[in-house]
Every structure is written in C-alpha cells, then in structure tokens.
Amino acid sequence: MASTAPLALLFAVFVLAGGRFPTAVGSRPPFACDPRDARTRSFPFCSPSLPVTQRVRDLLGRLTLAEKVQLLVNNAAPVPRLGIARYEWWSEALHGVSNVGPGTRFGGAVPGATSFPQVILTAASFNASLWYEIGRVVSTEARAMYNAGSAGLTYWSPNVNVFRDPRWGRGQETPGEDPAVAGKYAAQYVRGLQDVPFGKDASRLKVAACCKHYTAYDLDNWRGNDRFHFNAKVSKQDLEDTYQVPFKACVVEGRAASVMCSYNQVNGVPTCADPALLKGTVRGMWGLNGYIVSDCDSLAVLYNFQHYTSNPEDAVAATLRAGLDLDCGPFLAQHAEDAVRKGKVGEKEIDAALVHTMTVQMRLGMFDGDPSAQPLGHLGPADVCTPANQELALEAARQGIVLLKNQGNVLPLSPARLRTVAVIGPNSDATVTMIGNYAGVPCRYTSPLQGITRYVKTSHNAGCRNVKCAETELFGRAATVARHTDATILVMGLDQTIEAEARDRESLLLPGHQTDLVLQVARTSRGPVILVLMSGGPVDLSFAKKEPKVAGILWAGYPGQAGGAAIADVIFGASNPGGKLPMTWYPQEYVTKVPMTSMSMRATGGYPGRTYRFYQGEQVYPFGYGLSYTTFTQALAEAPTMVSVPLDGKRNCGSNGTANCQAVRVTHARCDGLFLNVHVDVKNTGTRDGSHVLMVYSTPPAGHQAPIKQLVAFERVHLQASAQQQVRFAIDVCKDLSIVDGMGIQRLPMGPHVLQIGDLRHLVSLQAGGDL
Template identity: 65%
Template sequence: MPISLVVILLVLFLGVSLQTSEALDPFACDPEDGTSRNFPFCQVKLPIQSRVSDLIGRMTLQEKVGLLVNDAAAVPRLGIKGYEWWSEALHGVSNVGPGTQFGGAFPGATSFPQVITTAASFNATLWEAIGRVVSDEARAMFNGGVAGLTYWSPNVNIFRDPRWGRGQETPGEDPVVVGKYAASYVRGLQGNDGDRLKVAACCKHFTAYDLDNWNGVDRFHFNAQVSKQDMEDTFDVPFRMCVKEGKVASVMCSYNQVNGIPTCADPKLLKKTVRGRWKLDGYIVSDCNSVGVYYSQQHYTTTPEEAAADAIKAGHNLCLDLDCGPFLVQHTEDAVKKGLLNEAEINNALLNTLTVQMRLGMFDGEPSSKPYGNLGPKDVCTPAHQELALEAARQGIVLLKNHGPSLPLSTRHHQSIAIIGPNSNVTVTMIGNYAGVACGYTTPLQGIERYAKTIYQQGCADVACVSDQQFDVAMDAARQTDATVLVMGLDQSIEAESRDRTELLLPGRQQELISKVAAASKGPTILVLMSGGPIDVSFAENDPKIGGIVWVGYPGQAGGAAISDVLFGTTNPGGKLPMTWYPQDYVTNLPMTNMAMRPSKSNGYPGRTYRFYKGKVVYPFGHGISYTNFVHSIASAPTMVSVPLDGHRQASRNATISGKAIRVTHARCNRLSFGVQVDVKNTGSMDGTHTLLVYSKPPAGHWAPLKQLVAFKKMHVAVGTQQRVGINVHVCKFLSVVDKSGIRRIPMGAHSLHIGDVKHSVSLQASIIGVIKS
C-alpha cells in the first residue's frame, strides 16, 4: 500500500541528513575578512533595518545602481559578492533561471507534478509539504554553491481562458483555491523561523496576466481592460492572500498593461495596493525585461531615462525594487543626472531587496552557521522526497468517466495490456514547464509493466499526430490484449509559455486513433489524458467503447507509477478538476483578449469560469469520481447568522432590511464566522480519499457569481465508516461579493450552501452596534 502522507512528513522531519557539500564561501561579511566583518551591517545582533541603513550609507551611486538588476554586481571594497536573483522553483528546484545549475554533486532535484495537477488534490497540507521539500533542496544546492535563495515562484494568476499556454503553471480558475495554494506553498518555501527566511518566494505575475501569444496579440503589447469589479473580485484575490496570509517576500509585476498603464510602472497597483493595502514585507521585481518592453515596445515613455525613473518611482511613489534585465543598470545613472530620479529613491528600492537578503542570512558570515547550513547533496532526491512526489501525483489524478465500471483494472482478469499513444513512454513531458532535471522517471509504460504484460505501440509519432501510419499496428495490439490503455493529450509543443492554443480539441488525428483503437479493443479501453489545459473529449465521454477517462495533468517524475497505481486500484482516485472543461464551441467566437468575467446577454458574451458561465461543459469545475461512493449529510449548521455593523461608521439606516448588501468595511469582520459540521460516509466497497467542496450561492443579484467555493477539505474514509468534518466559513471573506464599483459587500438574506447533493440555507441578518450617523 502507498505510504501515507503522515509517514512521509515524519520521515522528512526525522530523516534530514547531516551530510554537507564543500563549504560555500560567505556571500558577505566573511569572518576571515578583518575589515568587512567589523562593519555594522555585518553585526548579526543589530536590527536588520539598522544593518541595511548602514550598508546603503557606505555605497556610491554607481554601486547602488549595480544592485538594481537580477545579476547584481559585486561590491568588492565592502566584501560583497555578486548575486543572481533569478531562480525558479515552481514545482521543484528548476534551472530555468540562471541562478541554478545542475551537475556534479547535484545532478538533479525532485520534480513534483506540475502545479495544475497538484492543485487537483485540493490538499493544502500537501501543498505546504511540497514547499518544504523544495526549499530543503534549494538550501542544500545554495550551500553547494549552485543555486540562489530567491525563487520567483509560484505563479498565482487565474486560469481564466482554457487556451492559455501557461495555465498549467497555475492552481486553476478559482480565486480562493489559487490564493490558498499560494499561501500554503509560500509558507512551505519560506519556513516559519519568524522574520528569517529559509528561501524567499515570489508571487507572480501581477496582474491580469493570462495571455501569452494568441491570434497576433502577445503579452508584450497587450493592454488588459479590467473592470474594478473583476479586479477586486477575481484578479486581486490570490495575490492578496499570498501577501497577507502567505507573507510572501516578493511580488513580480507582469509584462502587460492594465487599463493603459504598464503594471511595472503603475503606482496604484504597486504602491497603493501591494505595499499600501496589503503591506508587502519584501521587494517588487519586474518580469524579465518588462521595463525595456514598456519603453521599446509599448512606447509608454519617450526616453529610456524616463522609463527607468517610472520603474523606480512613478511620480512620487516607489514602484519597482529590482529589474530582471539590464535596463535599470544601463539607464538609472543618466536618469539621476537628468533630475528624473534622486539617490534617495534608489535607496528606498535597495532597502527592500537588501532587507530580504539580510532575512535570508546572506550577511551573517559563514553559511554553515545558519539554521539550514547542514543541508547538502544527500538532502536532495531523498527517498522520502521522491515518495512525496509520487503521493502528490496520486492525489492529483482525476477520474472523469468510469462506465461499467471499467476501472480499476484487475491483475487477475487483465494480465495483458496494450498501451498506446504518444505520451505512453514519455519522461520530460510529465514534468511540464519551469522544471529542472528530475531525480529519475517512471513512464506510464514502465508503471503498467509492474502490473501486467504489455504490448506498446505509439500510434502517433508525437502529440501532433499528423499521420495514421501507425494506426493499424495499434489496433492489432488492442485486439490481442485483455485491456487497452491509451495515453494521449498534449505537451509543451502545444501549450507553453509564449504558446497559447487556438482550440480545445485533441491535436491532429488523435481523436481518430482513439476511436479506432477503442472499436478494435478486445477488452475495456481506458483513455489517459496528459495535459495542463482542458480538452474537449466529448466524443470519448459519449463513446460506450471507452470505459474510463483519467486526467493526469503533467504528473511529475513519478507520473507513470501514480497512473498505474490508479488504473489498477492500488490508489483510489480522489482528485477534482481545478478548472472547467469547455466544449470547443465555447471558444470559437470568444477572443482571449476580452477580460470580462461576467456574461453579457446583449452581445452574447458567455462569461468565464464556473462562477459566471452557465452554458454547456464537458466536465465542470470540481468534477472527479471515485471507485467508491460518498454520502454527505449536515450534522449541524446555523440557519441564521448576525452580522454586527459598526454604527459609528457611515452605515445606512436601511442596513437591517433583508436583501441589502453591506459594505465589508462597515461590518465587524473580526471573528465573524460560523461552523458547519458535515458527515461523510463511505457507502461503497473500497477505502477512499474524499475531497469535500463547499460552495455558497449568494442571494440573487446581478453582480453576484452563480456560486463560489468557500471551503474545501481532504479526508480519508474507510469502507462503511463515517467521518465528521468541521468547516469554518468566514462571512466577510467568503460570503461577500463585489459590486460594479469594486466595493466588497455582504448580501443580507439567504445564502445557500451546497455540499455535494446537500443544500443548507443560512440567513445573514444585520445588527446595528452603536449610533448610526445620518
């Protein structure tokens, strides 16, 4: 049986190796350097703010400008080495950024499933555990001199349009799920050592960024037109949760403009929102070369010096602290000389970046003296880490169809398997994009070979599937075996950064291959789909010859083992779709450039995501079935909740009238929540892990969503047993909606909670505290 996550985490906790690589020379404040070690900025006992101020005060303008870019220059006279800020750790330590290199003592790192797959687990505990493992391996590699400590991950943009090539990097389409993922993964990466950081994470790309290259429009020229309502209700939510709940050390602004202003030069977004309202404790970095982009491609400023000045201050407001790219190091000094910028404003930017480096311990002298200095090569790709990658893949697999049921397969009745398809024996395809070098791979073919004899045929040379030359031999294999598994779908040639899809159908002649093999198959036919984005497989859903459909996303280095464990019932699938699967005709006349979330009857605009779209779907958000059956019942829940209003605010005298929507800022939100107790019973024939999704349908209102997810929980329920689960619903956070002016309000009246097939109504009633001013 698979090792439980609890055991994995215990092993992770107890099994940290004391082995270390060769000692890394200190980044700064070398205890053997008799000059620099005596500077106040090297005194660990002093407050970090005092140390940073001392350091900034010792640098020349030229030295300061050299620190404004990702490949920050050394300051030899102060004993400070150069530093590469750009490293990536989306789902494992990656070598996409120049700050990380594999080889020697570190040939690879644990490659977890792509984020969209891990999100399908709906397991926040798992998300944080993965973050802890990734940061262990990142620190080990830093100690070995082959990685940095600043990781520009995770990607917490909303998967708004199903064609987006980078949707695979995100936790899906629901703002609350994406925000919860962001906060959980960031906590895992950054650790819980108070003000100190294990590594520094970064939530990107702020904001309204979800188009790369579609129909002649690219991310470098796109101006996203976003309403105040959609900004507050959708696009801001994950970033706010990342900053306020995850305490992330960095936010990255995006390439695109929002309502005519480049995000990296917009003081309303960066100064007022990220720093002001959300109180970011860290630095803001540009997406790579985005400052150069808004000068040379968007023509937002007339001179490069103006672009540099706008990046750093945008009027009198501090915007960027760090430029990924050379632009600021090339033009900032000239901007100062022309009076567009002053040195104090550069100091403010350095205050934020240097503080993060101080929090990482980079100015504390010998690395081995730090809390994580004992991590080394033997703490990378450990058996426990690789087992967690396998467990994450198992939890992220979603069973979409099981007619018959056809699954799970039996080692007794299905002793021979035809495994067919261009993704049947892939390795790097399984780890998606922004991946590093995996510890090793188990392909789907290798996984299935552990359970049965196999006949393997590709069917298509690759996922483009332009030829039917291999169809006949694939059909012959299906005729000879007890069952057929088709591993089809997409890869980075179809969906990737800078590559959006034009349609939702399977590429080339894949559909034809699937249908012909299914028709020829002697035994049950199972379709396994590897992809980041949704695919219109209506034909397979409606084909009685296709007994099962399984979506595995990009399942990481252990993907093949996880797939076979699910197909043969060693693992009971419990994943749920984190995004809606639309039919092809949904996107036929829908431009990716239309950012509106809500539908419009006047122009036939359908709306986006399960929260606002109510048309036909292939599979809905949250869909995912099991080999067993779960029954829900509500054990206890309130029928009425009082919402106390502060009468000393400018609250309306009509606030107590049912049907009104109260400003969140007028309610006393602290501890304004209620509990719901849900009983989940396993009435089937197999133990299983269940994903409990709790939705709220607000009172009718033209600007409210159709429904919204307010809570989710993961639990294991044995056959014939019942688990009671407590759900806490925070009224201001999860039962509020946003009006057309972008103001978050709490609708009074009946809110309907949906838990599986069970519904429960909770009436919110305002109560006035204090005196209302007229």
C-alpha cells in the same frame, strides 16, 4: 520568471552582464561577511545580533551611487571593497527546483532535484496540507543546493494567476480557475517554501518566494496578441473579485517575500509602472514585507514595445516611483544613474528599492557569514532527491489524478486477470512531457509504460510519432496490438509543443489525428479501453465521454517525475483516485464565441462568461468533478440558519443615510470573529478506502451581479471503507460570503445565502445587527 523573455533581450542581459555564467556546481562561492575578512569584520551590517533595519541602513550608507544601481538588477554586481560577491536573484521553483533562470545549476554533486507534478495537477488534489509540504520539501532542496554552491535563495514562484481562459499555454502553471483556491494554494505553497508555519515568526526565511505575475496576466500569444503589447481592459469589479484575490492571499496570508509585476498593461498602464497597483495596493493595503521585481525585461518592454515613456530615464523614474525594487534585466543598471543625474528620479528612490531587496537578503542570512555555520548549514547534496522526497512526488501525482469516466466500474483493472495489456499513444512512454514547464532535472523518471509494466506484461505501440499526430500510418499496427491483448491503455494528450509559455492554443480538441487513433483502437480492441490524458489545460473529450468502447478516462495533468507509477497505481487499484478538476472543461464551441482578449468574467448578451463562477453554457466536465472507486455520503450535522452582522456604529447601511441594508460595505461591519460554523458528517459507504473532497459553495441573494456560486471552503479527507468522520468548517462571513459591486467595493449582501455541499442545500440568512 518569470517568463522567457524575447531571445534578443535575454542575450542582451547576458552580454551586458559581461557574459558571466554562475560559479560551477560544488564550489562554494564567496559569501558576504566572511569572519576571516579583516576589511568587513567590524562592519555593523555583518552583525546578526543587530536589528535588520540597522544593518541595512549601515550597508546602504557605504555604497556609492554607481554601486547602488548595479544592485538594482537580477545579476547584481559584486562590491569587492565591502566583501560582497555577485548575486543572481533569478531562480525558479514552480514545482521543484528548476534550471530555468541562471541562479540554479545542476551537475556534479547535485545532478537533479525532485520534480513534483505540474501545479494544475497538484491543485486537483484539493489538499492544502499537501501544498504546504511540497513547498517545504522544495525549499529544503533549494537551501541544500545553495549550501553546495549551485543555487540562490530567491525563487520567483509560484504562479498564482487565475486560469481564466482554457487556451492559455501557462494555465498548467496555475492552481486553476477559482481565485479563492488559487489564493489558498498561494498561501500554503509560499509558507512551505519560506518554511514559515502559520502563526509563527516570519522574520527569517529559508528561501524567499514570489507571487507572480501581477496582475490580470493570462494571455501569452494568441492571434497576433502577445503579452508584450497586450492591454488588459479590466473592470473594477473583475479586478477585485477575481484577478487580485490570489495575490492578496499570497501576500497577506502567505507573507510572500516578493511580488512580480507582469509584462502587460492594465487599463493602459504597465503594471510595473502603476503606483496604484504597486505602492498603493501591494505595499500599502496588503503590507508586503519584501521586494517587487519586474518580469524579465519588462522595463525594456514598456519602453521599446509599449512606448510608455519617451526616453529610458523616464521609464526608470516611472517604475521606481511606482514601487519597483528590482529589475530582471539590465535596464535599471544601464539607465538609473543617468536618470538621477538628469533629475528624473532621486537617489532616495534608489535607496528605498535597495532597502527592500537588502532586507530580504538579511532575512535569508546572506550577510551572516559562512552558510555552513548557520542553522540550515547542515543541508547539502544528500538532502536532495531523498527517498522520502521522491515518495512525496509520487503521492502528489496519485492525489491529483482525476477519474472522469468509469463505465460499468471497469476500473480498477485486476492484474491477475490480464495476460497482456496494450499501451498505446504518443504519451505512453513519455518522460520529459510529464514534468511540464519550469521544471528542472528530475531525480529519475517513471514513464507510463514503465509504471504499467510493473503490474502486467505489456505490448507497446506509440500510434503517433508525437502528440501532434500528423500522420496515420502507425494506426494499423496500434489497432492490431489492441486486438490481441486483454485490455488497452491509451495515453494521449498534449505537451509543451502545444501549450506552453508564449504558446496559447487555438483549439480545445486533441491535436492532429489523436481522436481518430483513439476511436480506431477502441473499436478494434478486444478488451476494455482506458484513456489517459496528459495536459495542462482542458480538452474537449466529448467524443470519448460518449464512446461506449472507451470504458474509463483519467486526467493525469503533467504528473511529474513519478507520473507513470502514479497512473499505473490508479489504473490497477493500488491508489483510489480522489482528485477533482480545478478548472471547467468547455466544448470546442466555447473558443468560437469567446476571444482570449476579453477579460470580462460575467456573462452578458451572447457572451457566455468565464469559469464555473459565471459561465452559462454547456460543459464537458464541470469544475470540481471527479469520481472514485468507492462511494461517499455527506450529511449536515450543524449549521446556523441566521447570522447577525454587527455594524460599526459610525455609519448607516445606506449611502444616503437611510437603513438600506441590502448589501453592507464590509468595511462598515464588525468582522472580527464573525464566522459561520458548518459541521458535515461524511461516510465512506463503499468497500474500498478512499479520499473525498468536501466542497462548500455559497450562492448569495439575487440581484448583486454576484457569481452563480462561489467555493468558500474545501477539505480532503481520507476514510477507510465504512468509516465516518465529521469535518468542521469555519467560514469567514465577511470574506467568504461577500460580493464585489460594480465599483469594486466589497459588500456583504443581507438575506438568504444558499450553502451547497454536494446534493445538500442549506439556507443561512444574514441580518444587519447592532447600531444602525
């Protein structure tokens, strides 16, 4: 999902679908356009040599209205007379093929699939090529499972919502708080899933990806406010420069085959019934080549919970006319025929929706006959959980782990100098916790305890029965273990009982008595103490940051099936950490000042703002923070000091016809080929090989309600000790240096822009040129 809909609604989906569960694993279900089927052999829609538009038109013309409406829902009904089997649209692949959603089943020949780190940790790698490669591997396993009869080809992933508030239970699913980073992740992961290299033809799809949840969706259940009733009040400015950014990149750059509209309303209109958002923006301005699907039971939610329309038929009309094509849930199948009969909506709107869904199915090859005879037909169970895929999951976890503290360079630990290490904490032997939510069945698990034991002899004590850590009776034993070992590794943090879909946090502190356990163990430990934190959202670790007995801190997110091995590799130096935080870590006081229901990004009065772009307040750890076992220097090799921005020659800079060029509308500039070339020399000045993330920030001239700073480019580079490399950035002037004004209009401020790369500062002046 999508999302986990209310249980009653999900049960209704099951019942109204006739109580059908998908075909058992390993038995190849019937497929459309079987060449052995005399009924369909000559149908044009079964001919791959014909244009997709012609094939879709032929298929649509053969359907009755009753058949059409049964294809408007996720569990699309079969059309036996045309040789079309039932199809389940709902599958998930957030960070590996998932068993959330009825479209995918594990068992038999495919007992599991590779489970990569939860997205928030993968984002911390700031490695765009890694994001693409993970998507490509996931789609290979997904297509292999489809060929084996255990999965579909339409995956409602990724989640590209901005991680606006640290309490959001689903922040773990996102690429973090920066809209540009989220957009870059979206484009790369979607291209990988659909297996469409940049610059290549996207008419054929390996699987179909989906950008969700559109839009301004980032509250699940907080103090009586839930996603099914929430009205996100968003300014035009915040909508354009924050909430919409990742979705635009997902559709325009990633060429996603689908977009999912969310449960919530935006400024009083349910997103699934908003023609300005769906038809106007997603399909119109961004040119979506695909279908728009509702989050699961969103139509029932907007009718039954939000009371947006007075009858079901009006709800059908409102959503179809807005641009919705597919309903995750039974609502359209139940009410669309009545809506047509009562004149609420025309059959042409239903046809328009089916054109979009059928076109995607055609692009997937679902009407090209036997899947085994198609170009990807060779993929099967042997291509799932391969050693290479599992190694990529391990490498992704290594690249994402963030080193937050390394007092006295105590890390990495040397196994040769340690006889026994204490491994303590409620997540110390975690397995399921490591894969987060929207996960499937992993190929295997390596827990932190197992990973550490591969390096040294261990003595284990959980300290708490679970992450809620409600009791303290096990603390004494844990402290004793730490007192009699050479080093202590505490693996603490959160899990899905604390942060999850439909579960937002109240506090940023460690749950229960976890802080007490850390301090008691640290102060009695004989050797150095390393704190490892598993979590999706940020945690206020001020106490550990200040505590001298806690020598090292690692954030490991939810690191996936190989998480324990990756944690151990970093602790013992087989891997040098290079991850950077993709979200700001706030102090606990932040949540006392900022309600989750406030969607405003900018600081005003006593409101401190949100994310590094606008937040004005104390931080535990800033966005982009992360240490290494080596050191790097960076020097500016080349960058212009002035850029002339040519105007289109048709308009003056100012709205009143004068040459007021303080902030030019981007649409009034000639932006094609207008790039800022910045070359940076980066050198590994330490004694260990390592990876460094170069981050280029921009601060525009003052006075434009602009972000404090904005990440405009990043690149992860791996350097051997003493090696040097030049990294070249081509910064899109109109896209990356522009701001959004109070009316939601994208403008390019003239004057000095400050580029920041680590400690480097460089001024670039933009000047309006050309015709005035």
